[in-house]
Amino acid sequence: MGDRLDGKVAVITGAGSGMGRATAELFAEEGARVLVVDRWAERAEDAAGEIGDSASAFTADVSSGEDVQAMFNAAADRFGGVDIIYNNAGIGGPEGNARDCPEDVFDRIMATNLRGVWLGMKYGIPHLERAGGGSIISTASVAGISGLSGIVGYCGSKGGVIALTRAAAGEWAAKGIRINCICPGPITTRIGDDSQGPPDPERDAAWRERASVSTPLARSGEGIDIAEAALFLASDESSFMTGQAIVVDGGWTAVDRRWYDFSPTAYNPAGATS
Ligand SMILES: NC(=O)c1ccc[n+]([C@@H]2O[C@H](COP(=O)([O-])OP(=O)(O)OC[C@H]3O[C@@H](n4cnc5c(N)ncnc54)[C@H](O)[C@@H]3O)[C@@H](O)[C@H]2O)c1
Numbered sequence: 001m002g003d004r005l006d007g008k009v010a011v012i013t014g015a016g017s018g019m020g021r022a023t024a025e026l027f028a029e030e031g032a033r034v035l036v037v038d039r040w041a042e043r044a045e046d047a048a049g050e051i052g053d054s055a056s057a058f059t060a061d062v063s064s065g066e067d068v069q070a071m072f073n074a075a076a077d078r079f080g081g082v083d084i085i086y087n088n089a090g091i092g093g094p095e096g097n098a099r100d101c102p103e104d105v106f107d108r109i110m111a112t113n114l115r116g117v118w119l120g121m122k123y124g125i126p127h128l129e130r131a132g133g134g135s136i137i138s139t140a141s142v143a144g145i146s147g148l149s150g151i152v153g154y155c156g157s158k159g160g161v162i163a164l165t166r167a168a169a170g171e172w173a174a175k176g177i178r179i180n181c182i183c184p185g186p187i188t189t190r191i192g193d194d195s196q197g198p199p200d201p202e203r204d205a206a207w208r209e210r211a212s213v214s215t216p217l218a219r220s221g222e223g224i225d226i227a228e229a230a231l232f233l234a235s236d237e238s239s240f241m242t243g244q245a246i247v248v249d250g251g252w253t254a255v256d257r258r259w260y261d262f263s264p265t266a267y268n269p270a271g272a273t274s
Pocket of ligand 1: 013014015016017018019020037038039040043060061062063088089090091092112116139140141142183184185186187188189190191192193
């Protein structure tokens with residue numbers, strides 16, 4: 001237990017699973033009271049129940065303006081205000097290429113990943129103004145930085161989150177509202193799995209295996225890796241940072257692995273065995 005977020009109220013979307021859930025747990029451990037928001041009531045209730053008294057569950061679809069307003073009002077009613085907003089909910093999965101991606105698939109990705117983040121700013125900022133400032137964090141992705149074939153809509157939505165973050169940061173800095181985003185690399189979560197049963201250990205194992213081969217640090221990221229970055233951005237330790245896209249990806253975007261294929265003698269110069 002720590003005190004880095006003592007007395008703060010955080011609203012976290014997509015907190016019923018994956019990195020949102022890990023962040024809700026960590027924020028509560030650091031003294032925050034947390035509104036655990038998810039589209040699926042059971043996921044939100046399960047996560048909030050596990051955290052205990054400092055958490056409360058709320059069911060909302062982040063692509064709905066009505067739901068997002070109700071979500072912030074619920075946090076204010078239950079906890080007395082809002083200091084930290086983590087716009088984390090997002091969806092991914094197969095889309096088809098730029099020519100073949102169905103319009104409804106593209107629209108659904110944009111509605112959740114980009115419109116959802118903007119709605120979290122639009123309806124969350126008045127609450128942070130009332131609190132005299134605060135921190136907004138959003139989940140972008142390495143897909144917003146690098147072009148990943150087969151998921152062009154997802155890449156577009158995450159590039160949009162980075163641009164939205166930078167533009168909004170300038171608007172609200174003078175009011176003490178800091179706005180940053182995190183760009184995760186491959187993290188073992190339920191992304192792309194809409195089934196409502198328990199998490200699938202075989203799926204997780206396959207993801208970890210693939211990530212360990214493709215990631216310079218030779219492992220998959222876990223929810224806690226992103227939660228630790230979110231904690232830094234939520235806390236006063238990052239008080240001189242706004243408008244930033246923080247990459248947490250095990251080296252994916254920094255190290256171009258094609259160089260290893262091109263120049264085998266450069267492969268693993270440090271003697272790593274993976
Ligand atoms: N897992 C990765 O490798 C990875 C990498 C980069 C970015 N991301 C991003 O991380 C964020 C969190 O995803 P995750 O990987 O933890 O996946 P996850 O599926 O485990 O968790 C996402 C949660 O968001 C919820 N959600 C989805 N749509 C919603 C909506 N419209 N309204 C409210 N809640 C909704 C889901 O029910 C789920 O519980 C997403 O924005 C995702 O795009 C994931």
